[in-house]
Amino acid sequence: MQNPTVSRRTFLAAGGATVATLALLNNRFAEAAPLQQDEEVLPWLDQPAENPVPQVLDKQLLWEELDSWITPNDEFFGVAHYGWPEIAADEWQLTVDGLVDNPLSLTLEDLMARPSQEITFTIECSGNHGLPFFHGGVGTATWTGTPLAPLLAEAGVLEEGSEVVFFGVDKGEVVVRETPMMQHFGRSMALDDALHPDNLLCYAMNGEPLPARNGYPLRLIVPGWYGVANVKWLDRIEIWDTRYAGHFMARDYVTIRQEGTESDPRWVESLVGRTLLKSAPARVVHSGDSYRIEGAAWGAPIRFVDVRIDDGPWQRAWLDRGQRAEYAWTFWSFDWADPEPGEHTITSRAVDTSGKVQPAPDDPRLANKITYWESNGQITRRVQIG
Numbered sequence: 001m002q003n004p005t006v007s008r009r010t011f012l013a014a015g016g017a018t019v020a021t022l023a024l025l026n027n028r029f030a031e032a033a034p035l036q037q038d039e040e041v042l043p044w045l046d047q048p049a050e051n052p053v054p055q056v057l058d059k060q061l062l063w064e065e066l067d068s069w070i071t072p073n074d075e076f077f078g079v080a081h082y083g084w085p086e087i088a089a090d091e092w093q094l095t096v097d098g099l100v101d102n103p104l105s106l107t108l109e110d111l112m113a114r115p116s117q118e119i120t121f122t123i124e125c126s127g128n129h130g131l132p133f134f135h136g137g138v139g140t141a142t143w144t145g146t147p148l149a150p151l152l153a154e155a156g157v158l159e160e161g162s163e164v165v166f167f168g169v170d171k172g173e174v175v176v177r178e179t180p181m182m183q184h185f186g187r188s189m190a191l192d193d194a195l196h197p198d199n200l201l202c203y204a205m206n207g208e209p210l211p212a213r214n215g216y217p218l219r220l221i222v223p224g225w226y227g228v229a230n231v232k233w234l235d236r237i238e239i240w241d242t243r244y245a246g247h248f249m250a251r252d253y254v255t256i257r258q259e260g261t262e263s264d265p266r267w268v269e270s271l272v273g274r275t276l277l278k279s280a281p282a283r284v285v286h287s288g289d290s291y292r293i294e295g296a297a298w299g300a301p302i303r304f305v306d307v308r309i310d311d312g313p314w315q316r317a318w319l320d321r322g323q324r325a326e327y328a329w330t331f332w333s334f335d336w337a338d339p340e341p342g343e344h345t346i347t348s349r350a351v352d353t354s355g356k357v358q359p360a361p362d363d364p365r366l367a368n369k370i371t372y373w374e375s376n377g378q379i380t381r382r383v384q385i386g
């Protein structure tokens with residue numbers, strides 16, 4: 001058996017890897033390595049600021065503790081803009097109406113009796129890394145539910161129906177043109193987007209009933225879309241023939257950036273929707289003289305991930321081929337040979353299968369953006385060696 005501390009890079013370069021050994025090495029990180037006895041994690045010198053809005057953001061991923069590809073339910077980040085409803089399933093129903101032939105009203109039992117489907121999907125809040133206290137708004141779960149498209153087909157969307165609006169039970173006051181009004185949390189999708197076969201009306205998370213925090217009894221799961229589109233505590237679906245312009249669709253979760261030229265600036269406002277390519281260093285694992293940088297990449301199909309130490313060259317990381325799924329993060333690792341004692345920076349960048357590169361923070365798309373949504377720039381962490 002090979003010495004497990006031998007670096008995968010050296011080992012593969014030597015060309016002697018058998019399939020079994022590869023599987024073993026892969027597995028060590030695929031299991032996402034609950035640390036081996038002699039290993040320890042070096043804490044990052046840079047740490048997020050204290051969370052000033054615990055009523056909105058109740059939990060975050062702790063990067064130094066990232067040791068499983070699937071995020072356990074009790075460690076999953078949670079965002080709620082209008083409080084945290086606790087819903088009794090027997091007092092709850094899902095209605096589907098508006099521009100349909102056949103309005104529906106379904107209990108949780110009805111939904112669970114329908115065909116079920118699973119998807120492993122990394123959810124990220126589009127505000128993640130956009131605020132000094134918000135670095136852990138991402139997690140991966142296997143979501144179970146019934147596909148949305150057949151349900152919409154059963155409701156019989158009328159010819160003129162073009163927009164599917166999803167409402168949560170939770171509500172809050174918004175002020176529009178000086179008029180205060182109570183509004184439910186709502187988000188919409190164009191009918192074609194809503195009909196995507198991967199979209200689920202989800203009632204289970206990692207094999208357990210959906211936790212209250214994550215939307216019990218029912219939430220929308222729309223793989224490939226930012227967190228905000230995945231409406232929790234869902235109880236109403238409406239088909240409209242106009243675009244929905246609710247608060248979290250058209251006023252908040254809107255990205256604003258300056259384009260054009262100095263003399264003719266253009267302010268561009270766009271809706272937060274599909275996920276963007278991103279990666280982050282998770283932690284530095286250390287044992288004796290060996291140092292390994294581990295991280296994750298998500299938001300688009302990943303081709304490769306590069307790591308840069310200090311101002312050095314970009315170097316290719318190893319992708320974990322063991323645990324991958326179309327909509328889930330890919331774990332990567334990099335063997336850091338002989339780091340000099342002292343403080344270092346570590347940056348990662350992901351490249352997707354179409355060749356798109358995760359942008360540097362000074363990329364104009366990021367640098368000219370004044371809102372914190374869609375902060376998918378390269379992330380740099382600081383660590384002390386020795």
Ligand SMILES: Nc1nc2c(c(=O)[nH]1)N[C@H]1C(S)=C(S)[C@@H](COP(=O)(O)O)O[C@H]1N2
Pocket residue numbers: 076077078079080081082123124125126167168169170185213214215226227228229230231232233234
């Ligand atoms: N009903 C409802 N759904 C919601 C929200 C909300 O406030 N109310 N927040 C959204 C946002 S902004 C995010 S990032 C995700 C977070 O999902 P999680 O709490 O399960 O991690 O839920 C989304 N769904």
Ligand SMILES: [Mo]
Pocket residue numbers: 079124125126127227228
């Ligand atoms: Mo979010």
